[in-house]
Amino acid sequence: MSTLPTSPPTGEIPDRYDPSAVEERWYPLWESRGYFRADPVAKGKPFSIVIPPPNVTGSLHWGHALNNTLQDVLVRMKRMDGFNTLWVPGTDHAAIAVHVILERQLAAEGKTKEDLGRERYLERAWKWKEESGGTIVRQLKRLGASCDWTRERFTMDPGLSRAVREVFVRLWDEGLIYRDDYIVNWCPSCQTVLSDIEVEREERDAEFVYIKYGPVTLGTVRPETKLGDTGLAVHPKDKRYKHLVGQTLEVPSVDGTISVRVVADEAVDPDFGTGVIKVTPGHDPVDFEIGRRHNLPIRTVIGFDGKMTAEAGRYAGLDRFECRKRIVEDLKALGLIERIEPYRHAVGVCYRS
Known part of the structure; x- marks a missing residue:
């Protein structure tokens, strides 16, 4: 009942x-x-x-x-x-x-x-x-x-x-889905892609390394990605570097020289650092978009396992963080480091690992 x-x-x-x-x-x-x-x-x-x-x-x-x-x-x-x-x-x-x-x-x-x-x-x-x-x-x-x-x-x-x-x-x-190259969030530990919402942000201390690139100096917190650089970018209205836009520079690096083309792009903040950024289309979403707009080639120097690839030359096989230390030491030995400053920023991390 x-x-x-x-x-x-x-x-x-x-x-x-x-x-x-x-x-x-x-x-x-x-x-x-x-x-x-x-x-x-x-x-x-x-x-x-x-x-x-x-x-x-x-x-x-x-x-x-x-x-x-x-x-x-x-x-x-x-x-x-x-x-x-x-x-x-x-x-x-x-x-x-x-x-x-x-x-x-x-x-x-x-x-x-x-x-x-x-x-x-x-x-x-x-x-x-x-x-x-x-x-x-x-x-x-x-x-x-x-x-x-x-x-x-x-x-x-x-x-x-x-x-x-x-x-x-x-x-x-119906042609409403397509396949193309794009930068995604990848976790080397989990071996999987993460959506933007699954990426957590952590405030971390880092080193802002100022590196000499021929006639200019620029700062980066990821010097290991220098091995994948294919361009330099400045703001279109930045008069300091206007004379360099369109040029392909041969700049000294850890293994001889590398060729980088100087492009003007609105994505660059002229008041940040020296107003010049290195462009690594294969390892940064902003750089990827800049590279696509200016037809810069892509070099993949970090693999899915978080280690440097064969394109990284003598650094191949090194963990990316170990490579970061090694390349800073090598750049110092070549006199290509102008200065290093402490820097705190938000880093995207995998919430699983």
């Missing part, structure tokens, strides 16, 4: 709101009577929201509570105004974020994903999804979210996965 209430409780009205007594009592009633279910043939103008699916990384946070409360307000308002409303709930697989959680769990047990093997690791991932996803759904219901739970989805459901592939192929066939 159902214990769900059919009418408001009688008796004295409590002087204090008790969430556990009220919310746990009424939500199951709303849900069982289908108050939140959408009917595709019902009258009323359609109004729908697809919930931004929370990541299955544990449980909801305050941001989720705020965001979903605002969605719930809109949905309930439209429902009372006679709209045929639909609020689709769901959760997201979170990909790398869940991978991090599982690796930490395994590390606490003294194991690695290789110890488990592919199948057992995937079983563990799905088990975590069920646990975390279940927690998230329970939390949303405790928030009173008026979702149509009969339409709950997970971003790796077979139907959704097929839809993603289908849309991708269609967009490709």
Whole structure:
């Protein structure tokens, strides 16, 4: 026999709101009577929201509570105004974020994903999804979210996965997706690309190294990328260097000389450093865009493993940070370092490693 209430409780009205007594009592009633279910043939103008699916990384946070409360307000308002409303709930697989959680769990047990093997690791991932996803759904219901739970989805459901592939192929066939070279966030430890939102910023102390490039001097915090330089850039209105724009300079370096073309570009801040920047199109997003605008060649001197490539000459095989120290020493020996200043700046780091 159902214990769900059919009418408001009688008796004295409590002087204090008790969430556990009220919310746990009424939500199951709303849900069982289908108050939140959408009917595709019902009258009323359609109004729908697809919930931004929370990541299955544990449980909801305050941001989720705020965001979903605002969605719930809109949905309930439209429902009372006679709209045929639909609020689709769901959760997201979170990909790398869940991978991090599982690796930490395994590390606490003294194991690695290789110890488990592919199948057992995937079983563990799905088990975590069920646990975390279940927690998230329970939390949303405790928030009173008026979702149509009969339409709950997970971003790796077979139907959704097929839809993603289908849309991708269609967009490709229509020429709306293309493949091209671009600078991405790459983690040498995790061996994976990171989206911009997954890159954390840390304030770090560094050395701002002023290096002589023939007739000019410029500063950099990444002297190891000098090995991949193919240009120098100045601001178009900077009169100090206007006479150099368009020239290809042969400047001394650690292994003889390198050729760099001087270009004028609005991306350069004439008040920063000496007003000249080195352009390494293969290892910096700003430099990449400058290089593309001015047709500068790309040299890749740091590999996916974070070590210097064969294009780095005698520095090949060195870790990039070790190469940084080595190349500064070598440039000093050649008299190509003008000065070194302390510098503090925000560095992008992988949140996993």
